[in-house]
Amino acid sequence: MNENLLTVSTSPHILGRMSVRSMYLEYIIALAPALLVGLYYFGFPALITVLLAVASAAVSDFIASKIQKKPTTLSSLHIVCMGLMLGMILPPGAPWWLPVIGGALTVFLGISIFGGIGAYPMNPVLVAWVALYISWPESMNAFFEPQALGNGDDWAEAETLLMQLKGDISTLEMVEMSKLWLGQVPGYIGSTSTWALLVGGVYLIIRRIIPWQIPVGALLGAIVMGLIATYTDPRILELGYEEFAANMNVVWFHLGAGGLMIAAFFLGPEPVSSPVTPWGTFLFGVGIGLMTIIVRTWGGLVDGAFYGVLLMNAANPLLDRIRPRVIGKVVSGA
Amino acid sequence: MKLANLLKGIRLPRPPAAAPPVDLPAPEKVYLPLRQHRGAVAQAKVEPGEQVALGQVVGASEEFESATVQATVSGVVEAIVETVDPAGQKVPAVVIKNDGADAWAEDTALGESLTDPAGVKGTRPSRLLKRLREAGLVRAQVEGRPLHVDLSPPMAPQSYLYMTGIPVVRPVDTLIISAVDADPPVCPNQSCLGQSIEELSVGVAALARISGAKRVILALPSGSDTAAIAAMAGPYEWEIASVSQTAYPFATDNFLVQSLTGREVPTPYGEPKDVGVVLQPMISAMDVGKVLMSGRPVIDRIFSVAGEVKNPQTFRVRLGTPISEVLAAAGGGPSRPGKIIVGGPMMGLAIFDPATPVTRETEGVFVQSAAKVVAYADHPCIHCGRCVAACPVNLIPSELGKLCEFRMYEQAADMDLMNCIECGCCAYVCPAKRPMVHFLRHGKTEVLAGRME
Numbered sequence A: 001m002n003e004n005l006l007t008v009s010t011s012p013h014i015l016g017r018m019s020v021r022s023m024y025l026e027y028i029i030a031l032a033p034a035l036l037v038g039l040y041y042f043g044f045p046a047l048i049t050v051l052l053a054v055a056s057a058a059v060s061d062f063i064a065s066k067i068q069k070k071p072t073t074l075s076s077l078h079i080v081c082m083g084l085m086l087g088m089i090l091p092p093g094a095p096w097w098l099p100v101i102g103g104a105l106t107v108f109l110g111i112s113i114f115g116g117i118g119a120y121p122m123n124p125v126l127v128a129w130v131a132l133y134i135s136w137p138e139s140m141n142a143f144f145e146p147q148a149l150g151n152g153d154d155w156a157e158a159e160t161l162l163m164q165l166k167g168d169i170s171t172l173e174m175v176e177m178s179k180l181w182l183g184q185v186p187g188y189i190g191s192t193s194t195w196a197l198l199v200g201g202v203y204l205i206i207r208r209i210i211p212w213q214i215p216v217g218a219l220l221g222a223i224v225m226g227l228i229a230t231y232t233d234p235r236i237l238e239l240g241y242e243e244f245a246a247n248m249n250v251v252w253f254h255l256g257a258g259g260l261m262i263a264a265f266f267l268g269p270e271p272v273s274s275p276v277t278p279w280g281t282f283l284f285g286v287g288i289g290l291m292t293i294i295v296r297t298w299g300g301l302v303d304g305a306f307y308g309v310l311l312m313n314a315a316n317p318l319l320d321r322i323r324p325r326v327i328g329k330v331v332s333g334a
Numbered sequence B: 001m002k003l004a005n006l007l008k009g010i011r012l013p014r015p016p017a018a019a020p021p022v023d024l025p026a027p028e029k030v031y032l033p034l035r036q037h038r039g040a041v042a043q044a045k046v047e048p049g050e051q052v053a054l055g056q057v058v059g060a061s062e063e064f065e066s067a068t069v070q071a072t073v074s075g076v077v078e079a080i081v082e083t084v085d086p087a088g089q090k091v092p093a094v095v096i097k098n099d100g101a102d103a104w105a106e107d108t109a110l111g112e113s114l115t116d117p118a119g120v121k122g123t124r125p126s127r128l129l130k131r132l133r134e135a136g137l138v139r140a141q142v143e144g145r146p147l148h149v150d151l152s153p154p155m156a157p158q159s160y161l162y163m164t165g166i167p168v169v170r171p172v173d174t175l176i177i178s179a180v181d182a183d184p185p186v187c188p189n190q191s192c193l194g195q196s197i198e199e200l201s202v203g204v205a206a207l208a209r210i211s212g213a214k215r216v217i218l219a220l221p222s223g224s225d226t227a228a229i230a231a232m233a234g235p236y237e238w239e240i241a242s243v244s245q246t247a248y249p250f251a252t253d254n255f256l257v258q259s260l261t262g263r264e265v266p267t268p269y270g271e272p273k274d275v276g277v278v279l280q281p282m283i284s285a286m287d288v289g290k291v292l293m294s295g296r297p298v299i300d301r302i303f304s305v306a307g308e309v310k311n312p313q314t315f316r317v318r319l320g321t322p323i324s325e326v327l328a329a330a331g332g333g334p335s336r337p338g339k340i341i342v343g344g345p346m347m348g349l350a351i352f353d354p355a356t357p358v359t360r361e362t363e364g365v366f367v368q369s370a371a372k373v374v375a376y377a378d379h380p381c382i383h384c385g386r387c388v389a390a391c392p393v394n395l396i397p398s399e400l401g402k403l404c405e406f407r408m409y410e411q412a413a414d415m416d417l418m419n420c421i422e423c424g425c426c427a428y429v430c431p432a433k434r435p436m437v438h439f440l441r442h443g444k445t446e447v448l449a450g451r452m453e
Helices: A019-068 A079-086 A098-112 A124-135 A162-167 A178-180 A194-206 A211-233 A234-238 A246-258 A258-265 A278-298 A305-314 B003-007 B117-121 B123-136 B147-151 B197-211 B227-236 B254-263 B281-294 B323-329 B386-390 B399-407 B409-414 B425-429 B437-452
Strands: B029-033 B057-061 B076-084 B090-098 B176-178 B216-220 B238-242 B278-283 B299-305 B315-318 B337-341 B349-351 B365-369
Touching: A019 A079, A019 A098, A019 A194, A019 A258, A079 A124, A079 A258, A079 B399, A098 A124, A124 A305, A178 A194, A178 A246, A178 B386, A194 A258, A211 A234, A211 A246, A211 A258, A211 A278, A211 B147, A234 B057, A246 A258, A246 A278, A258 A278, A258 A305, A278 A305, A278 B278, B057 B090, B117 B197, B123 B147, B123 B197, B123 B281, B147 B197, B147 B278, B176 B197, B176 B254, B176 B281, B197 B216, B197 B227, B197 B278, B197 B281, B216 B227, B216 B254, B227 B238, B238 B254, B254 B278, B299 B323, B315 B323, B323 B337, B323 B365, B386 B399, B386 B425, B399 B425, B399 B437, B425 B437
Parallel strands: B176 B216, B176 B278, B216 B238, B299 B365
Antiparallel strands: B029 B090, B076 B090, B299 B315, B337 B349, B337 B365
């Protein structure tokens, strides 16, 4: 073979630097601030839960690839990222087998059954999360009172703010907003700190890994729906807010509490299961925001963010039909 | 438009400041393909063994869409052989052995010389056009059309414009001279910026006179030194626009027309002329000026060498010089050559024979070593949507790629596959490294083949 033969191929002859691996690596980097805040407040049990979720997902993927006689795709970090996200939306007090089963469900039920990366219609992390929540509700609600790192191992059981809100509307008035946005409240390991999630999410938008329309749409939908709820919901009307700022405070509470932020910035825009068209992504986000507040205010469930993502995932094929106008396309009869 | 350009497409690294072109000595032998343009092959007008002078016609054709070929060295015609042109097609070529005399033929005078734009304005457009046709100028791009075809009004109404609301025959009212290189770092236009101002002014005036354009826009790369050109353009009220070089592909023809005039060029079959705009690269305008001022055909071409060569630079090369000799003059390519790409890295064509001659269609090469040659992957689409965000014409490349991969060409055509401009942004941003442009090109070919039946 002549070594000086030239290669001939179709253009382009240079490619961008991003690969599937680097894309998910950056996803993990963006998740890191929220995860670190979670580990700081929930300590050792949280660490074990997250590690078990990641390990279980990785092992399951290895088994799944062996069954399908395909080469394993662990090096792409896709599975690791999925396991990490699952760990971040489990409660710190979960028994050891919960993340293990969750990781397996993520891979088998969420990903492999549809044909692997690129093929699954719904966010596999949330598929697993819903399966766990339906099957073991009490284990999925094992929340701890947060305490800073190094304050011993006695974890006081606690209820999340949204659970308290369901029973007692005056929670709204007792909550310290700075603590809520900082993440110093009971909740899922990685979803409590609004600021940390915001930092990671903005990083992903700047790196063009997630479309900006989904988070913006979700937050916008939540703000609009939150305002509608504060002005119409009889329970909130009883509190007798008159000024706009007071009503807006309820909206800030909703933005900071529960799973809205992680759903808007990480779970919803998950590359494979989110839509791709500009208006499709925006409506996808708005749907998440609306669902979150509707469920929280009038629904039977505690938080609607994760269900909102799954519902909008189901609407994906429809949303992807909203195409932008093709530039230069000649329209007949125009 | 500016904001849309920021959000769409891709950002390429800014090319290094281009030095003025360096004259390359005439080679020992030139290979002059008899088709250096899109259209009919010219017939050879010389026999092997004949003595030819510079500028003597060696190939010509009666066809309208064809360009005359002139000798670019003086010497003896050795043979008429078959060679490959930059597009990879076989084409007959006249081989001339250089005798080093560089003696001009006596009857190459294409009419009296015009030395300033005022003289151009006093000449009838048809006479100018005839001289350009005799000089055989060609738009510098692979599959480029002869300049006289580019400038003539359409021979017949364009059928694809019926029922569209766009006037079927629209007089040309705007001329855009683009000094922006769409596909950096191959920058022949930029390296000529500020050079041969007189030729440029005559050329621009002639192009405006021939096309009938009232408005002339000079598109210059942003951040470049434009004082000389601004001084030239001032007296004639030619507008100057600044265009980013790094926002790819917004310096290509259709996008330039859209951002400078606000008119949208219809795709896939349309061209700027359909919306009343003629667009020519600056080096074409300089060639026009040179022809009109000297009364002689153009025997050389501005040719950029970029990428992994020792001294990337721009040369003034005799037409018909093998590309390998130009590479040698640039300090030689990498020890293990990978690709030699005619055009830029994003839209260029990889050639397989380094002896391919420099023709009127080429504007430069981009050289890659074997280590830098990119590998596409057989990875499923991960549906991340990065290509949708990047596509400058608002297609859904991910879906089109999947449809074309699985041979559903007509469904892809229903989703505007044919409007793809093959700029390569989707493949550039794809994290799965799918050969997007390959899929879409293949799909387009299949759709056209299917419609032919």
